[in-house]
Amino acid sequence: MSIGTLAPGRVIVASELPEAERSRTWRKLSRNPAAIAGALILLIVIAAAVAAPYVAPHDPMRQSLLRRFTPPVWLQGGNPSYPLGTDQVGRDILSRIIYGARVSLVVGLAAVAVSLVVGVTLGLLSGFLRGRVDAVIMTVVDVTLSFPQLLLALAFVAALGPSLATIIVVLGLTGWERYTRVVRAEVLALREKDFVEAARAMGASPMRTILRHLLPNTFSSIIVMSTLQVAQAILQEAALSFLGVGTGSCHPTWGQMIALGRDFVSVAWWLATFPGLAILLSVLAINLVGDRLRDALDPRVG
């Protein structure tokens, strides 16, 4: 179903999709084994993060010099109560990874929310108002694109002082321009369509036209982009933590665990390896789901 075949004034909202359409989207998603695997991994990560105090075998902060550098359970010297081994001060790596999922997910989701609000609003304004507003907004987009995103985030997090909120806002404010560009392009195309014309002719206010007729039609691209941005935000948070401008608290994060593990890579490979695998699996899962979501929501892909 393409937008062009819709009756004028008809707005595609996921919840309003005809039953057949919705089940087709769902069928496409569910038929794909990679997407199912991704969704499963994602569910496990989310469940682990939410239920961390109940599923983590140990206190993630508890140190014990007697147990330091315990290797994973399948190696000689491994201890079954520390399945993935312990770090340089004897903390349980599995428990730290489980707790680390909390920071990653919270930052990933919240940063995307910030980007969405800023990016979509500016995109709607840019595409709808055109002219000077558009020129100014697109210049801001160009400026944002000129900086290596991570470097900018690094500098601002350092300047504002590392904290969870700072990381979320800075990552959100360095990643919004993709929404602006796509939403703007879609609005520019949509505003020429008959149904928008009709809405305007019937006396719909600009606000109503934007919110009721233009915005909902950009949903499918927004959903796909924001899914993929969650994955990127998790990677960026990990990079910031790795570079030492993390959340500024003692709570474990995956990036910080890898940074600590780097120093011991020749004596205890498991310190850096497992948190990295946690990142890889979570991000891969989100990417797989996001990619299939794109195929399923995009009417042009067969």
Place this chain on the structure above:
Amino acid sequence: MLTLVARRVIRLVVVLAGVSLVTFAILHVSGDPVALMMPEAPEADRASLRQSMGFNDPLAVQFARFVTNLARGNFGRSFFHREPALPLVLERMPVTLLLTVLAMGLSLAVAIPIGILSAIRRNSLLDHAATFVVFLGTSMPVFWTGIMLILLFAVRLRLLPVSGWETTAALVLPAVTLASASMPLLLRIVRSSMLEVINLDYVRTARAKGVSEWLVICHHALVNALPLVTVAGLQFGLLLGGAVITETVFAVPGVGRLIVGAIRQLDFPIVQAGVFLLALIVVLVNFAVDMLYIYLNPQIRVR
């Protein structure tokens, strides 16, 4: 065409103004730059520094001063090295650029042939393998990839040095690490832009009139996969960002490592000079790409 070039030049100037504003903001976003520079100093010292550095002036005046100094290449003196910041950054720039160019070359050398092949043999084993690598590559944190490569090639196999930049062998792991971050995206773009043109009528015509398959791919199809040029430009920014991390992992003495170190020491002149210069490079590369695009695209060139 001339008006288009003029418009691009104007945009270049405007974007550079924006870039300097953002660089200026790094120091001022916290509200009190002096507290940031000397967090432990007594208030009396801070007040005198605030006065002597002109932080009591209106922000607009400070920004004007910043831009004037910037035009003269003056970013202030590094607090830590006690030398002007710009030369410190500039002397490390060749290392970063070499790393970036090596990584760019590597990822193009892998992405272009494999991207083309998987587009031609769509749904073949190679295509599926390539798709898998793309997913894996975009999901791996660069710094972790680097550490895993160190673990394998330096610690276990003892083939390559763990870190440094002195020997040719030391360049291998950083370049491969950085390339691993940009290659998957390029591969995906090569593949999809090839798929877009490969079934168009003119390609079919070329095949029908007996042009060899190789020539069809290289001459007819690849040339029209123009977005590649733009993407290569955007990739440059991504690579410079990745270089910051890669240099830290491998202790490569480049701009990225300098900036990360400066951020830890709250040495803002270096941070500002480094961030500005890297952004300047991205802006100039993109400008060059725009020009190239105008030149390469006959639709624009003729007009």
